[in-house]
Amino acid sequence: MEISDILTSLPVKEPKKLSIISFSGDFDKLVATFTLATGAAAIGYEVHIFFTFWGLDAIKKKQGRAFVGTGFLPKLFGFFMGGLRSAPVSRLNFLGLSPKIFRYLMRKKNVATLEELVEAAKVLEVNMYACEMAMHILGLQKSDFIHEVKDVLGVATFLEISEGGRTLFI
């Protein structure tokens, strides 16, 4: 075996990359997703977020409880999912009181709020994608999302884009 053969069989050093599959629409997990994404982007990582299922809620244009989606059942889910502003926390939700307390504490302690984190992600050029299959099930169109959502992707394409770095499922 020649050295040249060995060299071409070796991997090249890739840019640091962080990819997140944002599956949960929970308030606290969305805070974690955007804190990781913006923190990584700020130190030069290439960052990709793939929103799917309940996570799609975070990138909807119409926030609040709105009947987004095509068909009766998707609309119903759209209503109950309700967007960023009404996202529950994953534990001790106390009928929606907890997210309010968290928001209050985050503001009081000068920690970036969820909406500010989403804004920061846009500025730091975090790549955001929507999952084709989940959109299809929930009756959502690309036009239902904020325009920063770069593309609608299937799982295979996302795996290719995120290859070579770390991927988290949140």
Next chain:
Amino acid sequence: MEISDILTSLPVKEPKKLSIISFSGDFDKLVATFTLATGAAAIGYEVHIFFTFWGLDAIKKKQGRAFVGTGFLPKLFGFFMGGLRSAPVSRLNFLGLSPKIFRYLMRKKNVATLEELVEAAKVLEVNMYACEMAMHILGLQKSDFIHEVKDVLGVATFLEISEGGRTLFI
């Protein structure tokens, strides 16, 4: 330091690999697990799924609410876990109505159902393993699982098998 020393210290290019620790037995998370696994396998990834805790429910032979497991308490858990067909969704479960709606929407929209995804995973030679420790706690035997489950593994062996690729905890 010789070039040959440097070369042997370098990593070799490995096949693309995706590993999933399937911990949750939730319907929507199982759909995500099998969609990722089959999507990756379809484009040539080597795929490994390590089923543990509630995730073991997805690979049980007897589906539906059955008293699987040895001992009273494991049997009780087995009954409440209830298998693929009665897996709840992680949010807005509405006492079991939501999985039914999801199934209905998936069928209507021609998206592969969970059972079809599991079948596809078998055909695409996705490697499936059961977690030894969780089986021990829940009183489960290898014979309780579908025969496609390749092996019963401990954490250390799974880490070695999945080394060099990405691993997701779902």
Next chain:
Amino acid sequence: MEISDILTSLPVKEPKKLSIISFSGDFDKLVATFTLATGAAAIGYEVHIFFTFWGLDAIKKKQGRAFVGTGFLPKLFGFFMGGLRSAPVSRLNFLGLSPKIFRYLMRKKNVATLEELVEAAKVLEVNMYACEMAMHILGLQKSDFIHEVKDVLGVATFLEISEGGRTLFI
């Protein structure tokens, strides 16, 4: 391009590394976190756990329902989080009965209990860190944690430390 240029652009083989972002305070997920961490450390992996949000509960000095934290609301959360000994399971919690059953089964089956796993992690020199931002929101100090917690870190520092291995979000 010279061979020397190619060589310096190549990655060096790194030690096996496993990093876990411990977000959830659920009993079963903490068992998974510490089983993976100790299993990996036992076979020579460098292991890092970054505790954040509900996960911070696992490393508090005062266990049980205690009013830990500064300020009324953080104290309230501290009380409801309640530490390792009262961590709920993520499914079928049955008002706290399930963790008790799990503990009973783990003891009966001679599987290491959660407290034993945490002790093992200390002995195996698993690196434990607390998330700065979450501590700030929840009004927690470094002195509230067990002394094995090595450092208080931000997301960016944790990403650098865990670079080059696998990272799981649990």
